[in-house]
Amino acid sequence: MHAFRPLRNYGLIYCLHRGYQVAMRRPLRGHQRYLDCVAGKRGLEVGGPSALFRTGGLIPLYEFVGSLDNCNFSAQTIWARHERGLTFRYSDHKPAGRQYLTEGGDLQEIPDESYEFVLSCHMLEHSANPLRALKAWRRILKPGGPLVLLLPNKSMTFDHKRPVTPLAHLIEDFEAGTTEEDLTHLPEILRLHDIQRDPEAGGYDRFKERSERNAEYRGMHQHVFDPPLVRAMLERANFSVELLRTAYPNHIIAIARKPIESRER
Numbered sequence: 328m329h330a331f332r333p334l335r336n337y338g339l340i341y342c343l344h345r346g347y348q349v350a351m352r353r354p355l356r357g358h359q360r361y362l363d364c365v366a367g368k369r370g371l372e373v374g375g376p377s378a379l380f381r382t383g384g385l386i387p388l389y390e391f392v393g394s395l396d397n398c399n400f401s402a403q404t405i406w407a408r409h410e411r412g413l414t415f416r417y418s419d420h421k422p423a424g425r426q427y428l429t430e431g432g433d434l435q436e437i438p439d440e441s442y443e444f445v446l447s448c449h450m451l452e453h454s455a456n457p458l459r460a461l462k463a464w465r466r467i468l469k470p471g472g473p474l475v476l477l478l479p480n481k482s483m484t485f486d487h488k489r490p491v492t493p494l495a496h497l498i499e500d501f502e503a504g505t506t507e508e509d510l511t512h513l514p515e516i517l518r519l520h521d522i523q524r525d526p527e528a529g530g531y532d533r534f535k536e537r538s539e540r541n542a543e544y545r546g547m548h549q550h551v552f553d554p555p556l557v558r559a560m561l562e563r564a565n566f567s568v569e570l571l572r573t574a575y576p577n578h579i580i581a582i583a584r585k586p587i588e589s590r591e592r
Contacts, residue, residue: 354387355574361386364473364582367393368443371467373431373460374399374450376417379477385574386475388446389418396425396442398434400507400545432460432507440469448477452548455509458501461564468585474566476581481551483577485524489515492550494559508542512549554579
């Protein structure tokens, strides 16, 4: 039954069109808007590398950047191993970028206004304090620099039973200085996470154990997003939203820009 959800939510024509794009390794419609954010520029990806940014991915950007560094919270995540230094290999045709091992929610090792763009693909939902992270990302961007952000569209994921997180809750987390050790959402997640849509979790018991140790694993979706929340969150973080859309099968995509004259909150 779940196999028909994309068809029901997006329609036959869209699914056929996107299936053709995937089969032909063609990028998302409007790809030039994303290229304009990164082409020939120096950027940072928080939580990469990401298959969606590779050649043949939904938004292939890696081959067009000037250079790209990366940040992960640990040398060992549930997705990959990472080594500090010039070890971030995002392309076979580009020099390796610098790999930072630091919290993506503060980027303490990175000076202000160091980068011309920031990429983040399905990372921010794992953050206990998204507004704090966005503030850090805005800090390291040069004035006018863009953020290309992908988040899961909750209606099309294993989060579909959970309510969308209110913006007021994100603000409370920011003002309280909530850290990555926070497990406020754990009871809701264990009750409403659709384990049948998450085969990589390895079953409920394994998922529960991993979630209870989330500060170590960071696999838990702390917050749940829909497009209106993404817009409100970005605007609250003092980004100017230039593009906001959904894409098959489960993505919310935004391009947001740090204002030329940015004010802190």
